[in-house]
Structure formats: C-alpha cells, structure tokens
Amino acid sequence: MSVRAPGGLPGTAARALAPDLARGVMLLAIAFAHAPLFVTAVGHGPDVLNKITGFFHVLFVNNHARPLFAFLFGYSLVQLMNARLRRGNDWTATRKLLRRRGWWLVAIGAVHTAVLVPIDILAVYGTAAVLLTGLLRLRDSALLWAAGIAMVPATASVAFGMWYPLANDISTFTKGSVAAGTSGPAQMFVERLLAWPFVLIVGLIAVVPAVIVGMWAARRRVLDEPARHRGFLVRTGVITMAVSLAGAVPAGLIQTGVWAEPSAAALVIAAIAQPLTGYLGGIGMAALIGLIAIRAAGRRSRLSTAVQALGRRSMTMYLFQSVVYVTVFYPFGLGLQDDLGLAGATAVAAATWLLSLVIADLMRRADHRGPAEILLRRLAYRQRRSAVS
Secondary structure, three states, X not given: OXXXXXXXXXXXXXXXXXXXXXXXXXXXXXXXXXXXXXXXXXXOOOHHHHXXXXXXXXXXXXXXHHHHHHHHHHHHHHHHHHHHHHOOOOHHHHXXXXXXXXXXXXXXXXXXXXXXXXXXXHHHHHHHHHHHHHHHHOOHHHHHHHHHHHXXXXXXXXXXXXXXXXXXXXXXXXXXXXXOOOOOHHHHHHXXXXXXXXXXXXXXXXXXXXXXXXXXHHHOOOOOOHHHHHHHHHHHHHHHHHHHHHHHHHXXXXXXXXXXXXXXXXXXXXXXXXXXXXXXXXXXXXXXXXXXXXXXXXXXOHXXXXXXXXXXXXXXXXXXXXXXXXXXXXXXXXXXXXXXXHHHHHHHHHHHHHHHHHHHHHHHHOOOOOHHXXXXXXXXXXXXXXXXX
C-alpha cells in the first residue's frame, strides 16, 4: 500500500526557515533546563537573583523546553518522510529508514550518557522514532486522540516530579548535582548504565504527546508555510502561551515562597497544572517562532541567519553543550559546581548558547553540515547503500 506524503507536494521545496529557527531557540531552552542540574547548591549567590531566575525557569523553561523539543522532533519525522516519498521511495523503505535513524540515535545517546553527562535526550527521541513511526499512517483525528491519551501518563509522571519538592518545601532543582561524586570513569559508567533504562522510559513517557502533535502540525505544514497559516499561528501562540503562563504561576509562587503554606489540594493542582499547560506552552512557542519567521524571511538579518544555522546543526550543538558543562562544572574540569547557584548556572547556559551560535554560523560559512549530523546520516544510510551495491 503506497502512502502519499500528508500535505506534501511534488518536487523538492526550498528548506523552510521557521523549523530551523525553532530548533535554534529550542537549544537555548535546553541549555537553560540542563545547566542548573550541574550545580551543587542552587541557592548559592544572591538570594533575590536566584529566586527571580527560579521563577523564570518555572514559567518559561521547565514547562517549555521538553515539549518544544518533542514537537519539533515529531515535525521533523514528517519532513523526513515527505522528502523520502517525494524521491520515489515507498512507505516500507521510508519506515525502515526512520526507525534505523531512531536506533542510531539511541546508540549515540547511550554513548553520550556513558562518556559525557547522564542527561540525554537523543536516546529518548530515538526510541520515540522507533515506536511512533507507524503512527505516521494514522488519520489526523486518530493522531490527536493518541496525543490526548498519551497526555495522561505524561502529565502524571512530570507532575509527581514537581509535586514532591513543592510539598517538601525544597527547590525543584535540588536533586543533587550530576557533576558531584564523580569518582572515576569505571564507577561512573556502571552507575549511569544502571540508571539509563529507567531514565529512558520516564523521558519517553513525557515526550510522546508533543511528538504526536508535531506530526499533526507537520502534515499541515504550519511551520513550512507560516505565512499561509498566519491566523492560526497567532491564535495558537497567544492562547497557548497565556494558558501555559497562567498554569505555571501557582507552582512558581510556591517555589519562590511567595505563596506560603499552600493546602495539600493546592499543591496537587499546581503540580499538575505546570506540566499540563506546559505542553501547550512548548507548542505555542513554536507558533510564535513561526510568526517571527514570516518577518525574518522578508528581512534576513545576521541574527536570524545564525539562529537558522544553529537549528540546522542542533544535534551537534546539543552535544557541544554537554562538552561545555563537563568542562565548567565537573571536578576534573574547572570544578565550578560548588561555586555557582541557579542564576550563575543560567548565565553559563546563556553564554554556552551564544558561543554555539557563533560556531554554527562559522560552520555555515564553511559549508560544513555539522559532525553529528554527518555521522547520523552516514550510519542511517549506510545499510541502504550496501543493499543497493
């Protein structure tokens, strides 16, 4: 049975700006989300500055970074499928390629976890590609139903991680620095290997809803053709961002101590509302970036060009973030895990993103795709070339 690329048109279209811009901005959100996990005491430093930074994280990072990444990953699956089908490949060959890419992402993510940091999202999305590629054949209504059903366990798992620190009056970032207690490569490898399956399963549950919504959006080419969907993007962006911010405020007020001694019911509601509305916030952020892309496409600037270059090399620059964090925070690097609080870690994240922006733009000027992207392509397509030869 042949499958037509949903929303796809014959021929090869020029690369859309909005998805790459969104991936570039996504890397900033991921940098913000991960950097605080490397510090020992998030309260170190000016208390007011840390509280402001913590409120910013609860409103804009904790409930936006993961769903934005997941949405864009689901979107990219449809883009890859459409590109393959336009070139004359059938559904079976396309499905095998997408799943093969997924397995290689899992492998790269495992190496990333073992060698660099125990915070990995590549394996999570690789597993999602392996398990969810079959959904690309579902009707739109079935996709949305699947996303809605998946939202229940996803919200529950993330909400528990929010409820526990709120109920116990501790910071949501106080989970112990991932850079602490690094006694040696052998022990570190064993510890990460034992924890990796659990982390992978929990991460997968959390990203499935947004991945599926990304598939649905890609069928309509909402980011590929943002000008044609301007009205939809405006409504979606404004409504979802407003709901997301409103849903995160209770948790933010409790976290910063502004809302003192909330009831047990209020704690549960705040813990559920923050991740539940966060899925909308991640999607809304993608919609707003789509609107920005409309203007950026007409008046290209050095910034938009650099962010697009960063988005096109998102895998390489995601791994680059880990290299920086190991260098800055680990005891065998600069060892700043004990010297920086939440605000300091967030500043490191911003500086890392700005540096990656410069590096990505230099790669663009040199017409270099990015080492991680080149590696994944060679691994995923090698089997097919061998079969052809």
